[in-house]
Amino acid sequence: MWGLFWALLLLLRLELPLGASPEEQCHQNTIGGIEGKDIALHPNVSGSPAEITWMKDRNIVATSIDGFPTKNNLELIVNNGSLILHNLSLKDVGCYKAEIEVKDEVTETFFGLKVLDHQIGGRSRIQILLAVIIVALVVIGSYIYLIKATAQNEGGICPNAKYDPMPSPEGGNISDNQPDVNLDSAENLEGSREESSPPES
Known part of the structure; x- marks a missing residue:
């Protein structure tokens, strides 16, 4: 009975994927470069790498074993495991995976590279x-x-502002309600008063 239980558990472990797939991890760590420029992919490494393997879409493109990348525009930095891509083109788009071995421990880092025009x-x-x-x-x-x-x-x-006269309570402006004064009539009235006044003795 216990043998059947462990067999079922092993089958379930083989059928169920553990963690995110490489494509999902590349999508989560997407970086962009400009066509014709250079870009560097820096893996998470602490210590001096003993062995470095870079893969693009599950194909090996650079390793520290032979010392030479498989593409002319790739440059592998052995000291820290970084991969530099020179003169980017649309052919460089893809999912990159770095396998770095440090002190018998292998660390994997994924990059989803996109190239913009x-x-x-x-x-x-x-x-x-x-x-x-x-x-x-x-x-x-x-x-x-x-x-x-x-x-x-x-x-x-x-100084160029126009004067707005104050409105009167009856409507209109105060200046409009002022009586018109005729200067000629005022002078004639003053002259008639002087003629009618009796002479002083």
């Missing part, structure tokens, strides 16, 4: 530059507007 990277830099210029212009314009507004407030009423 160099024109996309250039447009991104141009867009960032344009955004910075627009923000700077907005800030400068706001600063100039505040300076002008402050100067007008300190200078008082603008």
Whole structure:
């Protein structure tokens, strides 16, 4: 009975995957490079590696045993196990796996490499530059507007401002309710008063 139990347990262990698959681990640790540029993949290593093996899509591309990568644009750093890819191209896209042996312990590190077109990277830099210029212009314009507004407030009423007469309670303006004075009539009235007054004795 116990033999059957252990046999079933062994079958379940073989059928059920332990941990994430290499593809899932590559997806979780995705890095991007620009076409035509270089990029370095740094594995998690503590100590001096005794043996290094790099694989791309489950194919060996560089090892420390023979000392030479299988591709011309690859450079293996034996001291820390890093893999440098020169002059990136779309052919370099894939799932990279580093197997580093340090003190009889093997450490695995996964990288999902994506390569962006160099024109996309250039447009991104141009867009960032344009955004910075627009923000700077907005800030400068706001600063100039505040300076002008402050100067007008300190200078008082603008000399070109139009005078708005105070409205009267009956409606209209106070200046409209003032009686019109005829200067000629006032002079004639003053003259008639002088003629009618009796002479002084």
